Amino acid sequence: MSATTRRRWTNWGLNALAYFVLIVMLAPVFWLVASSTQTTSALASGSYDLLHPTFDAFSDMWNSVDFERYLANSIVICSGAALFATAFASSAGYALARFSFRGSRTYELTVVGTQLIPGSLFLLPVFLGFVWLKQNTPIALLDTHLGLILVYTAFFTPLAIYFMRAFFQAIPRELEEAAMVDGCTRFQAFLRVVLPNATPGLVATFVYAFLFAWDELLFATALTEHRAETIPIGIRNFIGNYSEEYDQLMAAGVVSTLPVIIAFFATQRWLVRGLTAGAVKG
């Protein structure tokens, strides 16, 4: 065999391997979708009929647990938190990218430091704070959308600050300097000139915060009772009460994955740029 033929065969083999790896990685997702279209008994006995899907599980699951409520709560809470986190992270990220001020190094280190605190350490104090507010003030944070929105904003702002800083560093300074020569104040220059140029970063940050908030379980468990419960709680209740109805559990899994899959792939180009810019630049 000549060197070129051998190289062609190796290349062909590696291509086949790439597609094989993709199939293996996607197989569990395929099974999530496929099993949601089977009946409970087919899943239990293993007599799958993938060619004749049924969508009964998708209609039954809404009645088994109050899934509509969980879904609506998750959408409201995660959008709210992602919006606040993006706003605060972009202003703080801009400050760190452009200005040197006393305490900026301490601030940066504290921002990273928050990521080292296990949720279990400050969960109880946050809960107690919410209870205290409920008993002593008209501020209602326990089992409300606002309560979880505030907590999640705090959770996902720190890393988002680093994303946004990387995005702002890539925008030339001359842009806002020109705007200020034209009579803009510093804040107007930031709002009207810099932010629109950082749209990909803003979108990436919003989606990052949304995805991670969607995933949060621990604080949602402790800080909600009934009204503000989110999807992870719904899934846990499903497992607790309908443990044999795997078709419905998988249907619930499909429904709770769809919003984030859509958000991710719709903004994928920008998000990937944001994530890799943050990581590659450290």
Add this chain to the structure above:
Amino acid sequence: MGIADRSRARFAYWLIAPAAAFMVLVHLIPTAAGMFLSLLNLNTFTFQRLFGAPWAGLENYDSILFDSANPLHSGFTNAASNTAFYTVWTVSLTLVLGLAIALLLNRSFPGNRVVRTLMLTPWVVPSFVVASLWQFMWQRDAGIVNKLLVDYLGFVDERPTWLLGENTMWAIIIPSVWRGIPFAMLIFIAGLQAIPPELHEAAAIDGAGPWKRFRHITLPLLRPLIAIQLLFGVIYSAYQFAIPYIMLGSNPGPSADLLMTLIIRQSFSNNLFGYGAAVSTLLMAAMFVWVAIWYRAFRRDLQEVR
């Protein structure tokens, strides 16, 4: 400091104020309060008194770390070693497989862009869905894993039990790695594309084979990316909660009980809040030690990036 500088600094303080306020109110003050609780004897009987519960000093820490007669001590050492095992395997498998797949997909072949994008899917599946999906897949009789291994492919004769006993650790590691690989791959592909192709071409002309080029060009240039992923990967894995909790319940059993599941169970099911806060503080201290070690090992790489 001139007037212009002062106004710039004041503007910067306004910009960081909202994020700083959230950090102080949600992270810093409650964390300080949590550390204070770890010094109290806070349990079912004293819970009403909260911050006025009897002072215990370092008793909680003493019984967790050194009192071998105390069942809480053995619960802690078991969960701590499980967490170390889970973290080491999850992080190393994720990084090694993520890098291997990145190398495989960073070649030009038909459909490579589509393949790279689709490969990200597992990372977008929420971890509570990952846990419930794999819990179903790991079922002994009805699960697809055993169906494949035993019935369809015949790799094993006896149906393994995944969700009880020794295998439970792997039942949580494998889904964690599966969900983590796409992100590692994404970061590594970005890093690989930043390597100038001339470096490889020049080395190839000098007679360096693929392994030598990987070892002496690719790997050193990817070091900063490996460093940053090690840092966050270890922290994220050490604080893993959703996957064992959803898959195995509040008590995942001695083989898969992680520190986070132990803390939450002892705090909220058994009302041992002081004990839970002490274990949390120890876990946080361990992560500070990890960051210090990490910083010593990778300091040079960080300077290169900046």
